[in-house]
Amino acid sequence: MKKSALTIVSLLLVMTMFLAACGGNKPTDGGKASNTPSSTPTETQEPSKEPDPVNLRVFSTFGGTDAAREAFQKALDEFTSANPHVKIENDTMSANDDGFRTKVNTDMTNGNEPDLLFYFIGTDASEIIKSEKVVPLDEVLDADPEWKNGFAPAALEFAKHEDGKTYAIPLTGFFEGLLVNKKIFADNGVELPTDWEKMKAAVSGLKAKGIIPLSGPFDQSHYLLEHFILAAAGSESQNKGLKDAVDPNWAKGLDAMKELYDLGAFPEDAATIDLGMAANYYSEGLAAMVLEGSWAIGGLSDETKANTTVLPFPAVPGGAGTGKDVVGGFGTGFYVSKATYDNAAKKDATIALLKHLTSPATIKNIATANGGTPAAAGVEPEGVTQAVLDGFKMVSEATSVNSPIDSKVTPETFSELRANVQPVVTGKKTGTEAIDAAKKVEDSAK
Structure with missing residues (x-):
């Protein structure tokens, strides 16, 4: 394209020089210069117009x-x-x-x-x-x-x-995962939560030391829902959403959330805080774990950022999750x-x-x-932290990479799921009742 444009410009220059040599006071009457103006009026070049605002x-x-x-x-x-x-x-x-x-x-x-x-x-x-x-x-x-x-x-x-x-x-x-403060775990002699039994042991051990084990809000429970349901239902079921028959493993994910709640996993004010405050508890070293996305790592305090690794959320026993299913894309x-x-x-x-x-x-x-x-091919970010590199590694080793649940159900259905997190963990509803309620909302949107 550039070569063609250059050729056109060159031709225009040659034509302009030719016309300048041949036009204007062109010799007439046997070679005598004529004082008569050319019969062709001289065209004036208009200045290039500035683009409109x-x-x-x-x-x-x-x-x-x-x-x-x-x-x-x-x-x-x-x-x-x-x-x-x-x-x-x-x-x-x-x-x-x-x-x-x-x-x-x-x-x-x-x-x-x-x-x-x-x-x-x-x-x-x-x-x-x-x-x-x-x-x-x-x-x-x-x-x-x-x-x-x-x-x-x-x-x-x-x-x-x-x-x-x-x-x-x-x-x-992006990727989402379990952000873990390795130093808090090491200082308190707790193993990293690489499976469900270790997750429960970590919650109990950290709670006994006065540390919030897993920071997360019950209202803005986006990341809690995504990871607990995926960890129980697995990739295939999670990706189907709630359009078809209800998979009982979805309810199993909510019941697993209650299991950790009963062990003292969440902040005491989880019913009133938002995502920002939940992330802040982790950033300030008050919580040992938080479910968050890659975008949150850059906003952590320097000390917490240096001590953070990213792990896949462990599979819920008896479900279809692999323990290496992750949210991302x-x-x-x-x-x-x-x-x-x-x-x-x-x-x-x-x-x-x-x-x-x-x-x-x-x-x-x-x-x-x-x-x-x-999203660009061949582009690599510069100066990323070890936590981000750990997140990339998590994704590279994943058995599946899944978009979030709120992209699989209607906004109204997701709101219903969120609204039922607190009733489920506090025992006012079962996981099955919560999923059935969300299914009704999903069906009404058809």
């Missing part, structure tokens, strides 16, 4: 305490510096905030769509895809092979919607709203911004900041 709004989770907040802002600044006619509103909200999904759905249905939306891949996005609030980007990818081929094939495959189309362009992937990506795609004044700038934010250089910077798995 464009205002774009990007809505994402890269704000607040997010480990990649500065790296993401830097990428936006790079784009506006190279494209001064574009102004970007960097609108952010924490993904752990329960209002995040509500804001996205409200904005998308009320005509307040962001031009570029960083959001979950999977069931969470089904409604905005079904209502055609965002556009498939397969043609955009195919039109730019260099950009498309820069992605790891597995990342693009993971990002496909159930209809086989690509609506979200991935940035970084590429669960988020950039969507382009249909309103923006259909807007000639915004479309090109938005697509250009999308390509910049998902370029190998930007992906590397974001992955280095948040410890995520790069």
Whole structure:
């Protein structure tokens, strides 16, 4: 392409020089110079027009305490510096905030769509895809092979919607696992929880020393649900969600949560804290374990970060889990709203911004900041901690890598599951009753 453009420019220069030599005061009447102006009027070159100003709004989770907040802002600044006619509103909200999904759905249905939306891949996005609030980007990818081929094939495959189309362009992937403070375990003579019996022994031993064994909230119980159900039900059942017949192993996962609760596993205020506070207990060394994602490692205190390893959650006895089933993948990506795609004044700038934010250089910077798995082929994050490397190793040895449960069931079903965690662990409901209630919600959404 560059060679062709150079050839065209060279031809234009030759033609311009030829016309300059032959035009203007062209000799006439036997070689005498004519003072008569040429019959062809001289064309004046219009100055190149500056691009019209464009205002774009990007809505994402890269704000607040997010480990990649500065790296993401830097990428936006790079784009506006190279494209001064574009102004970007960097609108952010924490993904752990329960209002995040509500804001996205409200904005998308009320005509307040962001031009570029960083959001979950999977069931969470089904409604905005079904209502055609965002556009498939397969043609955009195919039109730019260099950009498309820069992605790891597995990342693009993971990002496909159930209809086989690509609506979200991935940035970084993630892993979730059991973050364990090795020093607390060693100082208290407790073995690492590599199987269920060792997990129970660790809970009992740490509780006796006045240490929170496993930090986690009962309301925002995202990671508790994901890991306990996967550890009991296994990959195949977890990936089916609750669309078909109920697998009794799902209830077994909730009952296992109660088993650890009865041993004193969770913080005394687990009923009132949120995900942020649960992570803070671990970061400050008050808790020995926490179920979290790769993004949380960068926000840990330096001491805790240095002492952290990442393990798969142990299999629940009698279930279908292997003890090496993990949660991970590429669960988020950039969507382009249909309103923006259909807007000639915004479309090109938005697509250009999308390509910049998902370029190998930007992906590397974001992955280095948040410890995520790069969606770009051949890109390796720099300076990641040993905990992140342990997480990568965990994934490489996994018997299965599974997207989170909230991408397999409707938001209403997941809310029902969350609402039943506290009743189950406190003995007010059985695991079976909780799963049956969630199944009814799932069926009503069909």
